[in-house]
Amino acid sequence: MTKKTLCYLLLGMMCCAGATFAQQEVVMSIREGMPIIPMAIPEFLSQESSPESQQAAATLRDVISADLKYSRIFSPLPQSYYGYIQRELDPDNIFFKEWESIQAKLLIVGQLLKSEGENILFEGKLYDVKSERFIFGKRYQSSKDLLRTVAHRFCDEVMKIYGEPTLFTTKIVFVSNRDGNDELYMMDYDGYNQERLTYNQIQDYMPAWSADRQGIAYTAYEDGKAKLYLLYPFQARRKLIWDKGTSFGTNFSPDGKWMAFCSTEDESNSEIYMATGEGENVQRLTFNKAIDTAPSWSPTSRELAFTSDRSGSPQIYIMDREGSNVRRRSFGGTYHDGPAWSPTGDRLVYVSRVEAVFDLYVLNLRTDQIIKLTEGYARNESPAWSPEGRHLVFSSNRVTGTIQLYAIDYDGQNLRQLTSKGENKLGDWSRQ
Amino acid sequence: MKKILILTLACLLVLSFTISCKKKVEQTPPPPQAKEQPKVERVEEPPPPKPELTEEEIFERKTLEEINAEKPLQMIHFDFDKFFIRDDAKATLESNASWMKKWGSVKILIEGHCDEKGTEEYNLALGEKRAKNTFDYLVSLGISVDRLKIISYGKSQPIDSGHNEISWERNRRAQFTILEK
Numbered sequence A: 001m002t003k004k005t006l007c008y009l010l011l012g013m014m015c016c017a018g019a020t021f022a023q024q025e026v027v028m029s030i031r032e033g034m035p036i037i038p039m040a041i042p043e044f045l046s047q048e049s050s051p052e053s054q055q056a057a058a059t060l061r062d063v064i065s066a067d068l069k070y071s072r073i074f075s076p077l078p079q080s081y082y083g084y085i086q087r088e089l090d091p092d093n094i095f096f097k098e099w100e101s102i103q104a105k106l107l108i109v110g111q112l113l114k115s116e117g118e119n120i121l122f123e124g125k126l127y128d129v130k131s132e133r134f135i136f137g138k139r140y141q142s143s144k145d146l147l148r149t150v151a152h153r154f155c156d157e158v159m160k161i162y163g164e165p166t167l168f169t170t171k172i173v174f175v176s177n178r179d180g181n182d183e184l185y186m187m188d189y190d191g192y193n194q195e196r197l198t199y200n201q202i203q204d205y206m207p208a209w210s211a212d213r214q215g216i217a218y219t220a221y222e223d224g225k226a227k228l229y230l231l232y233p234f235q236a237r238r239k240l241i242w243d244k245g246t247s248f249g250t251n252f253s254p255d256g257k258w259m260a261f262c263s264t265e266d267e268s269n270s271e272i273y274m275a276t277g278e279g280e281n282v283q284r285l286t287f288n289k290a291i292d293t294a295p296s297w298s299p300t301s302r303e304l305a306f307t308s309d310r311s312g313s314p315q316i317y318i319m320d321r322e323g324s325n326v327r328r329r330s331f332g333g334t335y336h337d338g339p340a341w342s343p344t345g346d347r348l349v350y351v352s353r354v355e356a357v358f359d360l361y362v363l364n365l366r367t368d369q370i371i372k373l374t375e376g377y378a379r380n381e382s383p384a385w386s387p388e389g390r391h392l393v394f395s396s397n398r399v400t401g402t403i404q405l406y407a408i409d410y411d412g413q414n415l416r417q418l419t420s421k422g423e424n425k426l427g428d429w430s431r432q
Numbered sequence B: 001m002k003k004i005l006i007l008t009l010a011c012l013l014v015l016s017f018t019i020s021c022k023k024k025v026e027q028t029p030p031p032p033q034a035k036e037q038p039k040v041e042r043v044e045e046p047p048p049p050k051p052e053l054t055e056e057e058i059f060e061r062k063t064l065e066e067i068n069a070e071k072p073l074q075m076i077h078f079d080f081d082k083f084f085i086r087d088d089a090k091a092t093l094e095s096n097a098s099w100m101k102k103w104g105s106v107k108i109l110i111e112g113h114c115d116e117k118g119t120e121e122y123n124l125a126l127g128e129k130r131a132k133n134t135f136d137y138l139v140s141l142g143i144s145v146d147r148l149k150i151i152s153y154g155k156s157q158p159i160d161s162g163h164n165e166i167s168w169e170r171n172r173r174a175q176f177t178i179l180e181k
Helices: A003-023 A052-072 A078-082 A096-101 A144-161 B001-028 B057-063 B064-070 B088-102 B120-140 B165-171
Strands: A037-040 A075-076 A106-116 A119-128 A135-141 A172-177 A182-190 A204-210 A216-222 A225-231 A235-244 A248-251 A260-262 A269-274 A292-297 A303-308 A317-318 A336-341 A345-352 A356-362 A370-372 A381-385 A391-396 A404-409 A422-430 B107-113 B148-154 B173-180
Touching: A003 A345, A052 A075, A052 A106, A052 A119, A052 A260, A052 A404, A075 A135, A119 A144, A172 A204, A172 A370, A182 A204, A204 A422, A216 A248, A225 A248, A225 B148, A235 A260, A235 A422, A248 B120, A260 A292, A260 B120, A303 A336, A317 A336, A336 A381, A345 A381, A356 A404, A356 B173, A391 A422, A404 A422, A404 B057, B064 B173, B088 B120, B120 B148, B120 B173
Parallel strands: A037 A075, A037 A106, A248 A292, A292 A336, A381 A422, B107 B148
Antiparallel strands: A106 A119, A119 A135, A172 A182, A172 A422, A204 A216, A216 A225, A225 A235, A248 A260, A260 A269, A292 A303, A303 A317, A336 A345, A345 A356, A356 A370, A381 A391, A391 A404, B107 B173
């Protein structure tokens, strides 16, 4: 056989293979993540019998329970199961067989060791039920008004053991007009502890957390300009990054080295720019007559998803960090915007407009499958991922008619409303 | 005879009295009408002549807020998802330009706005394009570049909070703020 015939043969085989693939039916099966781990969280014990101490112990347990349930990794067993356990829990001599009998794989034992005045001392321990082994334990001393934070911290430790990024102590920064004009606020992941960050008479817009959660980039409408600032909320200082044209839409790379943002510096056309994580050395990435906007970093910090209307309508594209290798990733619609690249790397969420309705869609970058995440006659937009990529925060005018922030899971489960005062939008979930 | 004379006189007297009485009632003059009364014209001293303010002086005396409140520059509107200047907007911009030529020292900010039917980020870019096209049209009408600044608010500042075609049409706009005079 000559080389030429071999080539033709190979070519023929490839064509055949291509044809077979094309005819194959696509079977969708949902195999996401790992099996959910059932765990028992019996009532937390309190050394003191005062109602306040009992209440504090109950609060800690409720928050820990809710956090771990939200993780989508653990599943606290229903309250009714605990009825099968006959004897009272003795933290020093746990009878693990009983907990195994109700299918618990993990056991959390919580104790409020001290509760004096405003201070508490809480101890949380995690056990593996089957091997009857102590996994880890932590003691927390804090004031009573930080009970939720104590519970969140303990749950983050549990997550760490399972190789997960912290989730429960993360913060969501957002824009609210509850005090008159658009200002920056932040809150816990579950909507608690909403606090105001900026105090001024101007409009503050499109906040984004830096990778280390020390800084927030945002647009301030100041002196007839839309300037990009980097605010350090815990150090009470801010610095100007860019004041040429209207500058907005920042996103920090997960490795903390870079930030991407939009500016209309050149001929009032929005283009994508990049700077260091501290906002230095600004350089331009896109060069064309179309609108380029909404950059979002890949988890590798090597690529960027963004919106461009270079094809005539806004669509989602991906490019390398250097601005090269641009390829289109959204098809079949006339208006796509606001891409957010999941920290797990395999999903891209974006907004699609049909008539006057916006819905969120998740594109699986490996399989090109698209899942519609939100339903309802509303404008669902501005999605941002949680650090482990199982949850999203977004804004919507559903139900109430006013714009509020909601959280939803990557598969459409666990929709919950996070805000209700004034109008709240443009949420960004911190990476830690 | 004398008796008859007295009687006749008495009758006459009574008669004349009655007649005179009747006449009196009839002769009561109607109440004088106001317009028949002579008017006394009060001759006032002419007010001290106000110093004639020229338009320029009036303009000079107003604060920026007052001028902006009068809205001497009309806003223009755009088509859905578009940023070209419509024909009806051209006439508005021409009158805006002639106002700006009249007040040659005025500097303005052109704000581009969008309706809620666009997403936050794309709207900011679109609003900027609307402001820029407005800017370009004013420049083509002879307004100097250094008198014009532009900014985009996207959909963050609607003037009509409704959720229908009329509201959306009103919110897709370029509006003008006077920065300096």
